[in-house]
Every structure is written in structure tokens, then in C-alpha cells.
Amino acid sequence: MADVAIVETAPHSYGLTGKYQGVGGHLFAIACQVSMEAGCDGVVAFTAKSDLIAYYQKVLSAQVARGQRMYIDEAAAAILIEKYIRK
Numbered sequence: 001m002a003d004v005a006i007v008e009t010a011p012h013s014y015g016l017t018g019k020y021q022g023v024g025g026h027l028f029a030i031a032c033q034v035s036m037e038a039g040c041d042g043v044v045a046f047t048a049k050s051d052l053i054a055y056y057q058k059v060l061s062a063q064v065a066r067g068q069r070m071y072i073d074e075a076a077a078a079i080l081i082e083k084y085i086r087k
Helices: 025-036 050-060 074-084
Strands: 002-004 044-047 063-066 069-072
Touching: 002 025, 025 044, 025 050, 025 074, 044 063, 050 069, 069 074
Parallel strands: 002 044
Antiparallel strands: 044 069, 063 069
């Protein structure tokens, strides 16, 4: 499993009107691709800010491991890679 240390979005990229909409999903797709290439099946773990857990569940299909610790499993990784990298 790959581990993402920190995830932040610049204030001008927030929400649907953000200048670079989708950059966060794209970065997670890259992390999933790196995980896949490292033989970790695309699985990526990360710690979410508490107010973003539901957002990550919705947008990335991430799952809660415990507390604020979350992960993207193989199936969700494949979807992210297809959406952002192989389109």
C-alpha cells in the first residue's frame, strides 16, 4: 500500500468554480498509478482532514480505515486511473 503524506488544494482551486477543478482527484489517480506500478494494486492510504471524510468518500470512493485514516482500494483506484490518466 502506498501512503500519501499530505493533501492540500490551493484556495483558488476549491469547489466547482475552482480554477483547476479536479486537480485533487488527478493527484490521487497519480498516487494510485504509482502504487500499481510498485506492485501494491493501486491501494493508497492517507489521513483526511475531518471535515473532508464524506467528500473523499463521495469523490474518490475512499473508505474509512479508522478515525481520519482512509484508503482507496483496488476497485476505486482502477476507476480513478481510468478517469484521470487513461481517458
